[in-house]
Amino acid sequence: DVKVTQSSRYLVKRTGEKVFLECVQDMDHENMFWYRQDPGLGLRLIYFSYDVKMKEKGDIPEGYSVSREKKERFSLILESASTNQTSMYLCASSLVRVSYEQYFGPGTRLTVT
Amino acid sequence: GQNIDQPTEMTATEGAIVQINCTYQTSGFNGLFWYQQHAGEAPTFLSYNVLDGLEEKGRFSSFLSRSKGYSYLLLKELQMKDSASYLCAVQTTDSWGKLQFGAGTQVVVTP
Numbered sequence: 067d068v069k070v071t072q073s074s075r076y077l078v079k080r081t082g083e084k085v086f087l088e089c090v091q092d093m094d095h096e097n098m099f100w101y102r103q104d105p106g107l108g109l110r111l112i113y114f115s116y117d118v119k120m121k122e123k124g125d126i127p128e129g130y131s132v133s134r135e136k137k138e139r140f141s142l143i144l145e146s147a148s149t150n151q152t153s154m155y156l157c158a159s160s161l162v163r164v165s166y167e168q169y170f171g172p173g174t175r176l177t178v179t
Numbered sequence: 180g181q182n183i184d185q186p187t188e189m190t191a192t193e194g195a196i197v198q199i200n201c202t203y204q205t206s207g208f209n210g211l212f213w214y215q216q217h218a219g220e221a222p223t224f225l226s227y228n229v230l231d232g233l234e235e236k237g238r239f240s241s242f243l244s245r246s247k248g249y250s251y252l253l254l255k256e257l258q259m260k261d262s263a264s265y266l267c268a269v270q271t272t273d274s275w276g277k278l279q280f281g282a283g284t285q286v287v288v289t290p
Contacts, residue, residue, distance in 0.1 A: 070221075097275070097276045099277070101280075106187075106282055107282060108266065108280045108281055108282035108283050109222075109266065109268075109280040110280075111277060111278075111279075114275070114276075114277060116275055116276070122275070124277070156221065156222075160276050161276075162275075162276060166276070167212060167224035167227060168224075168276075168278060169224075170221035170222050170223070171221060172220065172221050173219075173220075173221055
């Protein structure tokens with residue numbers, strides 16, 4: 067049974083704090099993705115990684131960074147959290163094949179106060 | 180980039196049929212996915228179309244016309260548990276497996 071897990075379901079942080087969101091997959095997938103989901107805007111790609119230590123910016127990378135030191139783990143970092151980063155964050159993984167669907171984690175609802 | 184449009188919300192009665200349309204504009208089209216997302220949960224894969232035509236999977240079917248930049252997801256014999264958001268997503272040839280998502284269509288099934 068495939069599995070993508072995220073470190074927290076709910077997180078509350080203060081403006082200016084450094085925030086780490088962790089994602090782990092157990093499917094030996096090469097690709098991993100971080101999205102944020104906001105009402106009316108759908109899923110927007112923040113960063114993705116196609117291999118260990120490799121990363122590429124998505125559509126909205128500003129204010130975020132990522133780390134992939136091991137194949138199974140992909141971390142999203144908010145260097146200095148701001149209120150406009152309050153959102154649902156979803157991690158996903160997939161094989162490096164065009165037709166392969168992405169498997170999603172349960173999401174982390176982050177509130178920045 | 181890609182423009183992906185789908186209706187915001189649709190309402191239908193239990194047992195009925197609902198068709199969710201998705202139109203897209205992209206270069207280098209390489210496949211279209213449909214996902215289902217229940218409130219507070221992760222999206223789950225429903226279907227993938229890369230060639231024109233209809234793909235049927237039980238009560239759910241997905242259609243693609245590449246020349247028209249158009250797809251639809253057909254939900255038959257609606258059940259209450261089908262109340263969810265349905266996401267259309269497009270993959271392009273240069274995307275390294277990335278998907279561009281539409282904003283989603285909220286389907287409300289009423290008794």
